[in-house]
C-alpha cells in the first residue's frame with residue numbers, strides 16, 4: 001500500500017474562517033485510490049470544512065491538497081470531477097428526478113441519447129427507475145437520498161464525497177442505505193470520503209476511519225484497530241462503549257505498564273507510548289472484555305448496582321474502585337443466578353484488553 | 364356474492380356521510396370561534412375596502428342626472444317609435460320638466476350630462492331654458508323647433524332617451540376612447556382629437572413596466588448580496604433599504620427635484636468633472652419620473668427577494684458546481700429559478716403600485732408623463748365628474764385583477780407537491 005502514491009493527500013492543511021480560530025488545525029492525511037475513508041467526529045469538529053476544502057468550496061488558509069499528485073488549487077472546482085452528496089441532498093427542487101440526473105451530463109455537453117441512457121442506468125442502479133418524472137418534493141427522504149447518490153455518480157467520478165448523507169433517515173433506512181453505499185463502492189471501484197458523527201455507521205462502512213476532534217485527527221485506523229486499540233481517551237469514548245478508571249502509572253516496561261487505581265489496587269494494562277511512571281492516567285476497558293466471577297491476576301471486587309437482562313447478554317452495572325458506572329456485558333451463558341444488586345463479585349480482565357491512556361480532563 | 368359487496372359499499376358510503384357530518388360538527392365550534400376572532404378585521408375590510416370599491420364600480424355606471432331632471436319627458440318618450448318626430452305631449456312634458464328642474468337647481472348637472480352625449484345639446488338646452496314656451500302657447504313643439512331645428516331631429520330625442528337610462532355605459536366607453544354615436548346609436552371609436560385614455564393607459568402600463576424592470580434589475584443583486592451577509596450586518600443594511608420609508612413621499616420627490624434639476628447636484632458635479640458641457644434634462648421629463656419611482660419602489664422588490672433568497676441553501680449552487688457547472692451556469696440554473704417566486708411577487712407588487720402613481724409623475728414629469736391616476740384626480744378635484752373618475756379607477760382595478768389572475772396562473776408550480 002505504501003508504494004502506491006496516495007490519490008488524495010492533505011499536507012499541513014489549516015483552515016480558519018474568521019482569522020482568529022483554527023477550525024482545522026493541522027491536517028495530514030493520505031487517501032488511497034479505491035479506499036473508503038470516513039471522517040468521524042462530533043459536530044463542529046471540522047469534518048464538513050475538510051470535505052469542502054477537498055471539493056474546492058473552501059480554500060485552506062495554509063497547506064496543500066494534492067489530488068492524484070496535482071495541487072488541487074490549480075483546478076477550478078467545477079473541473080475537479082468530484083461527485084458530492086450533501087447533507088440535505090441539495091436536489092434541485094425545480095427539476096424532475098430525471099432533470100437532476102441529466103444536469104451533470106448536459107453540462108458536459110453529452111448527446112441527448114447518451115444522457116437518456118445514463119440517466120436510466122443511474123436510476124436503475126438505485127432501483128428508482130419509476131420515479132424519473134417526479135419532483136424531489138414528491139419523494140420520501142430515503143428516495144431523495146438515493147437520487148442524490150445517483151446524481152453524484154451519474155457522471156462517473158472516481159472520487160465521491162458524502163457529508164452525513166444518511167443523517168436525516170430513520171434507523172432501518174439508514175442501515176439499508178449503508179449496505180447500498182458499500183455495494184456501490186465495491187461495484188464501481190470508487191474512492192469515497194464519507195463524513196458522519198455516527199460511530200456505528202463509520203465502523204460499518206469504512207476501510208479506515210479518521211477520528212476528528214477540535215480540528216485535529218486524533219487517530220486514523222481500521223475500524224478494528226480503532227475499537228481495540230484506541231490511542232487516546234477521546235477515541236476510546238467516542239467509539240463504542242468504554243469504562244474509564246482514573247489511576248496513576250506505577251511502572252512502564254515496554255508496551256506493558258502497571259496502574260494504581262483510586263482504591264489502591266494495582267492492575268496491568270497496555271501502555272500508550274506517551275505515559276511514564278508517576279503520571280496520572282485513565283484506564284480504558286471495553287465492557288464486553290470484562291469477566292465476572294473469574295478470579296485472575298487483574299482482579300478487583302465490584303458491587304453489583306444494577307442488572308439489565310437483554311436476552312443475548314446481560315448488562316451489569318458495578319461499583320468498582322469507587323467508580324459507580326462501571327459496566328460489564330456478560331454473555332447469558334456465563335450469567336450466575338446469584339448475581340443480585342448488592343452482591344459483591346470478582347471483576348477481572350486481561351491486561352492486554354485494558355489500555356492506559358491520557359487522563360480524562362472533564363467528566 | 365355481488366349482493367354482499369353492494370351492501371358493503373352502501374354501508375361504507377353511509378358511514379362516510381355520517382363521518383363527514385361528525386367532522387363538520389366537530390369543527391363547527393372551532394370555525395365559529397375563529398370567525399369571531401377575525402370579525403373585526405372583516406368588518407373593517409368591508410367598510411374601508413369592499414364598500415368604497417363597490418361604490419366606485421357602481422358610480423362608473425350610475426346615471427342619475429337625466430332620470431331625476433326629466434322624469435315626465437322620459438315617460439312620454441316610452442310610446443315613441445324612435446324614428447319620427449315625437450308627439451306634442453313629449454315637447455309639453457319636456458318644458459314642464461325643465462321648469463321644475465330649474466326651480467330645483469338641477470339644470471347644471473342636466474346640461475353637463477347631456478353635453479357628454481353631444482356637445483351641441485349644451486347650447487340647445489341653454490337656449491330653450493332662456494325662452495321656455497309658456498303654458499298657453501298653441502304648439503310647444505313648433506316654438507321649440509323655431510329655436511333650433513335640432514328639436515325636430517329624432518336623434519336628439521334618442522340621445523335624451525339614452526342619457527335617461529338609470530345605468531349608462533358612457534363613462535366606461537369613454538375610458539376606452541369609445542362612445543355611442545348620436546345618429547346611429549352604434550358604439551364607435553372617438554375621433555382622433557378626442558381619443559385620450561387608451562394612450563394614457565398604454566403610457567401608464569409602459570411606465571409601470573419600465574419601473575418594474577428597473578426595480579428588479581437593481582433590486583436582485585442587492586437582495587442577493589444582502590442574503591449572503593451574516594444576519595447582524597444584513598439587518599443593518601435592511602434598515603438602510605427601508606430608510607426611504609421614514610420620510611414622506613412628497614419630501615423624497617422634492618428631494619429628487621433638488622438633485623436632478625439643471626443647477627442641481629448631479630448636473631453640477633458632472634459639469635465640474637467635465638463629463639458634460641450642458642446640463643442634462645433629468646427632471647420634468649420621463650427620466651426624472653423613472654429615477655424617482657424606481658427609488659421609491661425598490662424596497663418592494665428587495666424585501667420579498669431577500670426573504671426568498673435567505674431560505675435558499677448555498678449548497679444548491681455548490682451541488683451544481685460539483686456536478687461540473689461553471690459558477691455562472693450553476694447560479695443561473697440552480698439558484699435563479701428558485702427565486703422566481705420572489706421576483707414575481709416583488710415585480711407584481713411594484714407594478715401594481717406603479718400603475719397607480721400620481722404625485723411623483725405630477726411633480727417630476729412633464730405633461731406627456733402623466734399617468735392614469737392624474738386624470739382620476741383631475742375628474743374628482745377639478746371637473747367633479749364622478750362617473751369618469753370612477754370609470755378610469757375601475758379600469759385600473761380591472762387591470763390589476765387581470766394581472767393577478769395571470770400571475771396566479773403563471774406562478775402555479777408545475778410540481779403538484781408544491782401546489783398543496
Ligand SMILES: Nc1ncnc2c1ncn2[C@@H]1O[C@H](COP(=O)(O)OP(=O)(O)O)[C@@H](O)[C@H]1O
Pocket residue numbers: 017018023041042043044045046047048049050
Ligand atoms: N462558513 C463558515 N463561516 C464561519 N464559521 C464556520 C463556517 N462553516 C463552519 N464554521 C465553523 O467551523 C467549525 C467547524 O464546522 P464544520 O466543519 O461544519 O464541523 P462539522 O462538519 O464537523 O460539524 C464550527 O465551529 C463552525 O461553527
Ligand SMILES: [Mg+2]
Pocket residue numbers: 044047048049163
Ligand atoms: Mg458538518
